[in-house]
Amino acid sequence: MTVASAKQTTGSSPTPVKRRKRFDRQGRMAFWLLLPAGVAVFGVIIYPMFRTLLVSLFQVNSALATVTPFVGLGNYEHVLASPDFWASMGRTLYFTLVSTALELVLGLAVAGLLNAKLKARWLFRTIVVIPWALPTIVNAAMWKGIFNAQYGSLNALLSQLGIIKDYQVWLGDPTLALNMVIIADVWKTVPLVAFFLLAGLTSIPTELYEAAQLDRASWPRIFRSVVLPMLVPSISIVLVLRTVEAFKVFDIIYAMTRGGPINGTETVAYYAYQTAFSDQNFGVGSALSYIIVVVILALSAVYLRLLRRSDMSLL
Amino acid sequence: MKRATRNSILIHIAAWVVAIVILAPFGWMVVASITPQRVLITTPLQWIPDSWDFSRYVTIFSGGSDGVGTTFRAAMGNSIVVAVGTVLISMVVGILGAYAFARLRFRFRRAVLILFLATYMLPQIALLIPLYLILNSLELLDTTTGLIFVDCALVIPFVLWILSNYFMTIPDELEEAARIDGTTRMGALFYVVLPAARPGIFAAIMFAFLLAWDEFMYALIFTSSDAAKTLPVAISEFAGRYTTDFGLVAAGGILAALPPIIVAIIFQRYVVSGMAAGAVKG
Numbered sequence: 001m002t003v004a005s006a007k008q009t010t011g012s013s014p015t016p017v018k019r020r021k022r023f024d025r026q027g028r029m030a031f032w033l034l035l036p037a038g039v040a041v042f043g044v045i046i047y048p049m050f051r052t053l054l055v056s057l058f059q060v061n062s063a064l065a066t067v068t069p070f071v072g073l074g075n076y077e078h079v080l081a082s083p084d085f086w087a088s089m090g091r092t093l094y095f096t097l098v099s100t101a102l103e104l105v106l107g108l109a110v111a112g113l114l115n116a117k118l119k120a121r122w123l124f125r126t127i128v129v130i131p132w133a134l135p136t137i138v139n140a141a142m143w144k145g146i147f148n149a150q151y152g153s154l155n156a157l158l159s160q161l162g163i164i165k166d167y168q169v170w171l172g173d174p175t176l177a178l179n180m181v182i183i184a185d186v187w188k189t190v191p192l193v194a195f196f197l198l199a200g201l202t203s204i205p206t207e208l209y210e211a212a213q214l215d216r217a218s219w220p221r222i223f224r225s226v227v228l229p230m231l232v233p234s235i236s237i238v239l240v241l242r243t244v245e246a247f248k249v250f251d252i253i254y255a256m257t258r259g260g261p262i263n264g265t266e267t268v269a270y271y272a273y274q275t276a277f278s279d280q281n282f283g284v285g286s287a288l289s290y291i292i293v294v295v296i297l298a299l300s301a302v303y304l305r306l307l308r309r310s311d312m313s314l315l
Numbered sequence: 316m317k318r319a320t321r322n323s324i325l326i327h328i329a330a331w332v333v334a335i336v337i338l339a340p341f342g343w344m345v346v347a348s349i350t351p352q353r354v355l356i357t358t359p360l361q362w363i364p365d366s367w368d369f370s371r372y373v374t375i376f377s378g379g380s381d382g383v384g385t386t387f388r389a390a391m392g393n394s395i396v397v398a399v400g401t402v403l404i405s406m407v408v409g410i411l412g413a414y415a416f417a418r419l420r421f422r423f424r425r426a427v428l429i430l431f432l433a434t435y436m437l438p439q440i441a442l443l444i445p446l447y448l449i450l451n452s453l454e455l456l457d458t459t460t461g462l463i464f465v466d467c468a469l470v471i472p473f474v475l476w477i478l479s480n481y482f483m484t485i486p487d488e489l490e491e492a493a494r495i496d497g498t499t500r501m502g503a504l505f506y507v508v509l510p511a512a513r514p515g516i517f518a519a520i521m522f523a524f525l526l527a528w529d530e531f532m533y534a535l536i537f538t539s540s541d542a543a544k545t546l547p548v549a550i551s552e553f554a555g556r557y558t559t560d561f562g563l564v565a566a567g568g569i570l571a572a573l574p575p576i577i578v579a580i581i582f583q584r585y586v587v588s589g590m591a592a593g594a595v596k597g
Contacts, residue, residue, distance in 0.1 A: 034427065040404070113329055117326075128337060133578070135529050136529055141551075153360060160359065273440055276444065282444055285440075300436060
């Protein structure tokens with residue numbers, strides 16, 4: 001015991017030279033510990049990143065193109081001048097804003113329920129985790145079946161309840177279809193958001209609630225003055241993650257509507273996919289994906305600035 | 316007291332509503348998967364069919380000349396190989412890296428961590444074509460190895476983030492005590508940090524598994540046959556080909572969803588404590 005404490009004191013107050021040495025040793029160790037992760041992640045993405053950037057500066061009109069003239073920023077100009085691009089951008093922004101907002105609000109409510117004193121709380125938590133675990137493609141197929149114009153259960157339910165008279169073609173109208181895709185996405189994602197926020201909720205010390213209750217604060221007041229401020233870090237993380245994810249949305253669109261009807265659900269990632277793989281226009285497709293990266297970086301920068309201002313930042 | 320009971324009743328009602336909204340669509344898919352086709356296409360819809368029909372599950376499990384069963388079973392195998400392989404590699408690599416972020420002091424520590432997390436912002440579409448060419452030249456196209464390779468790059472940043480946050484909540488003293496007794500850093504990591512980090516590790520495993528199981532875009536472009544096609548790709552093909560047979564798509568979808576749902580239910584109780592640390596500390 002005495003030896004141990006003696007060692008500890010020498011360890012905690014080293015001479016500057018010693019500290020420098022230890023720092024170097026830790027640095028070398030960190031390098032070796034991080035090397036596998038670095039190789040596995042950056043080994044896969046660095047070259048493709050540069051390659052795509054390069055391709056975005058050339059005109060590449062097929063997978064086997066032999067003549068690929070350099071066009072500089074021509075592909076970017078082409079994209080930015082294209083009304084299809086701006087339309088897809090608008091839809092993506094709408095999808096991102098509406099789905100993220102709904103997921104956040106509903107996620108907060110569900111997180112509160114997950115945290116509440118419920119009978120059979122384990123059962124409730126088990127049920128809530130199901131949509132989160134459901135694969136996106138299965139979720140899309142399921143909602144496509146539910147929204148089916150002839151045999152879908154939504155039409156059956158609403159007409160049997162007398163809410164609608166005639167069967168609706170839910171995925172037949174561009175605007176309506178985009179909203180239906182949002183419903184499917186929100187249903188799947190609210191549980192994920194709720195569990196994230198629940199993690200934040202459970203780390204709020206109970207003394208804070210008790211103190212607020214002693215002061216006879218009302219529940220809305222407790223929510224606003226105690227819960228919300230303590231949840232700021234969790235909410236910010238969820239906001240960044242969900243915004244980035246929603247902006248990149250592809251899978252659910254591919255499986256539910258393939259961008260249709262009349263491009264009504266064609267988001268910018270799907271538009272880039274179409275341009276590159278259906279139209280075989282790899283140059284423009286690459287430029288498009290870099291524009292997505294820039295927009296996501298800009299959005300994240302705004303969020304991180306807000307986060308930092310909140311003084312409880314992640315990074 | 317009275318207000319408390321009223322609140323409790325309201326909370327229970329709300330929980331019921333949420334549970335029904337979650338279970339109803341899923342429940343309908345389950346019922347549809349065992350409803351005879353002729354009942355599925357009657358209008359008005361019969362919620363509870365007069366007879367049950369398990370033939371779709373039979374088709375999926377025991378072959379069928381049209382290839383649905385073969386494709387599905389191959390895809391299930393591929394998905395398991397890809398997900399388990401990705402989780403294993405990501406966890407080993409992630410634990411080592413997270414330990415460095417949480418416990419060691421080195422230059423550019425924050426910058427390196429941010430760099431890892433920033434990869435999340437890259438859309439997969441931006442990497443698709445060059446990766447296709449690389450995998451092609453390495454002869455890894457249409458192989459599960461190739462998919463594990465690219466999936467790990469998606470999953471590792473998440474694992475690093477969850478684990479390094481969790482490792483930071485484990486008191487330094489625990490590790491110091493072990494090291495004073497002569498254990499090396501690696502020894503301390505394995506015998507002290509890892510056992511204490513169990514919730515964080517389980518949370519990371521669950522995240523990694525769900526991410527890998529759900530991955531679609533890489534699998535869509537990089538696989539083309541039963542040799543490596545994963546379940547999401549197979550299901551999306553079924554849904555495209557058998558547009559009129561929702562029952563078959565539903566049956567396949569439920570089977571494809573079972574592994575992640577089981578994993579999520581088992582690991583669910585660790586996720587809250589495993590991330591609780593992550594959300595506050597940073």
